[in-house]
Amino acid sequence: MQIVVTEAWSSDALELLDIWQRVSSRHVSLGTSCACGIGGVTLQLQDFEQDIVDYVIGQAERNKRVEVIAYLKDNAFKPESGQASVAMLLTNLSRAPATRLEEADIPPFVLEKLGKTLRSFARLHG
Amino acid sequence: MERNSAASNGPTVPVTVLTGFLGSGKTTILARLLRNPRFARTAVIINEFGEVGLDHELLEQSREELVLLSNGCVCCTVRGDLLATLKHIDERRAAFNVDRVVIETTGLADPAPILHSLMADLPTVARFHLEHVVTTVDAFNGMATLDVHPVARRQVAMADRLVLTMLDLVSDGASTAVRQRLRGLNRFAPQYVADHGAIDPDILFRARASSQNVPTGDTWLEGIEEAAQQPSDDHDHNHHAHAHHDADIESYSIVREEPISLAKFESWLGMITAMRGADLLRVKGIVNVLDHPDRPVVIHGVQHIFHPPRVLDKWPGADRRTRLVFITRNIARDDIDATLQVF
Numbered sequence: 001m002q003i004v005v006t007e008a009w010s011s012d013a014l015e016l017l018d019i020w021q022r023v024s025s026r027h028v029s030l031g032t033s034c035a036c037g038i039g040g041v042t043l044q045l046q047d048f049e050q051d052i053v054d055y056v057i058g059q060a061e062r063n064k065r066v067e068v069i070a071y072l073k074d075n076a077f078k079p080e081s082g083q084a085s086v087a088m089l090l091t092n093l094s095r096a097p098a099t100r101l102e103e104a105d106i107p108p109f110v111l112e113k114l115g116k117t118l119r120s121f122a123r124l125h126g
Numbered sequence: 127m128e129r130n131s132a133a134s135n136g137p138t139v140p141v142t143v144l145t146g147f148l149g150s151g152k153t154t155i156l157a158r159l160l161r162n163p164r165f166a167r168t169a170v171i172i173n174e175f176g177e178v179g180l181d182h183e184l185l186e187q188s189r190e191e192l193v194l195l196s197n198g199c200v201c202c203t204v205r206g207d208l209l210a211t212l213k214h215i216d217e218r219r220a221a222f223n224v225d226r227v228v229i230e231t232t233g234l235a236d237p238a239p240i241l242h243s244l245m246a247d248l249p250t251v252a253r254f255h256l257e258h259v260v261t262t263v264d265a266f267n268g269m270a271t272l273d274v275h276p277v278a279r280r281q282v283a284m285a286d287r288l289v290l291t292m293l294d295l296v297s298d299g300a301s302t303a304v305r306q307r308l309r310g311l312n313r314f315a316p317q318y319v320a321d322h323g324a325i326d327p328d329i330l331f332r333a334r335a336s337s338q339n340v341p342t343g344d345t346w347l348e349g350i351e352e353a354a355q356q357p358s359d360d361h362d363h364n365h366h367a368h369a370h371h372d373a374d375i376e377s378y379s380i381v382r383e384e385p386i387s388l389a390k391f392e393s394w395l396g397m398i399t400a401m402r403g404a405d406l407l408r409v410k411g412i413v414n415v416l417d418h419p420d421r422p423v424v425i426h427g428v429q430h431i432f433h434p435p436r437v438l439d440k441w442p443g444a445d446r447r448t449r450l451v452f453i454t455r456n457i458a459r460d461d462i463d464a465t466l467q468v469f
């Protein structure tokens with residue numbers, strides 16, 4: 001029998017990953033059937049993925065959390081393209097080994113900032 | 127978010143939208159105002175519900191520029207009729223000598239489609255500007271009306287100014303209860319009283335005196351000063367006897383100390399509007415943008431329609447913070463705040 005020990009933050013990270021996967025690719029568009037006539041603009045939360053990651057990095061900078069900044073730079077950008085990836089960040093967080101992160105108190109910081117944002121977007125999405 | 131980019135050539139004609147539930151005293155107020163010589167150059171447009179309009183008959187004064195829209199309150203019908211009427215007024219503006227337009231809505235109408243028309247139609251935006259939304263509330267029947275008719279709550283929520291009528295018929299306690307309830311629905315709209323239709327015209331048609339010298343024509347900024355004076359987490363939740371009816375509508379403010387990228391702010395606004403435009407009953411604000419921090423941007427929207435943002439030549443006062451006022455339906459302040467922080 002294999003015993004898997006999950007860290008306290010793993011379930012939070014996976015919950016946020018689920019939220020992100022549900023809402024990020026959903027298209028939202030202005031009402032094309034509206035009598036006011038103008039429509040056709042379509043947006044996705046995914047379009048603002050870079051902004052969301054930048055926001056978390058900005059929060060880390062504001063709080064002078066150099067270890068968090070370093071972690072985000074290593075784990076929130078696709079190596080091949082350099083594009084920000086919320087999904088990659090959350091996946092890495094959910095799988096991260098405890099020792100180093102725990103010492104640095106990185107997961108609570110990232111999950112708190114990201115969680116508030118993603119949950120708010122999810123509620124606005126409805 | 128829909129915006130247009132119409133440029134205005136010269137001063138535009140102010141338009142006041144007078145709304146309020148059936149029997150709340152709109153026509154009585156209007157009839158009194160129109161007897162005032164100062165309003166001799168006011169064009170009045172009446173949007174009535176039903177095939178036979180009566181309110182125009184009740185406006186005793188015979189006015190050539192009085193126009194009745196009698197095709198009810200269906201958004202597209204009103205829009206076409208209203209825009210055609212405004213165009214007609216504009217074409218004959220010199221002959222009519224019009225310096226102001228008042229649109230009296232049907233008591234059953236959600237004012238939003240009318241406001242959309244005033245914000246979204248390019249030729250109209252170039253000639254007219256929405257000055258105020260004034261909502262009348264009958265103090266005698268108002269509480270019951272607000273309980274039963276969601277549209278009455280929306281009329282209050284969308285107001286820039288609220289006018290209480292029939293206060294002489296209610297006790298002080300009832301008057302206080304109505305006032306508190308209106309404040310719960312729309313904390314930013316000042317409340318005035320009309321006594322048998324009599325009210326100081328300046329209350330309805332002039333910008334309020336401002337300690338910060340708000341430039342003429344920027345009446346949208348009303349409420350913004352209050353927003354700055356209130357703690358950002360101080361917002362009403364209608365904790366009173368009528369909370370169960372009014373809990374869906376909230377008014378609150380967001381204040382930002384740091385300048386915001388205009389492009390990012392527009393992205394956020396576009397996203398929020400696309401997701402929840404129908405529930406953004408009113409959004410007004412002054413934004414300190416990184417791109418030109420000495421020239422703030424004024425925004426004003428009703429649901430998914432936003433007036434073209436206006437860049438002011440200078441700040442209207444010493445406070446240079448971004449201040450946004452929201453009146454929303456089922457949108458929590460925290461969600462607006464948390465998502466704006468990203469941009």
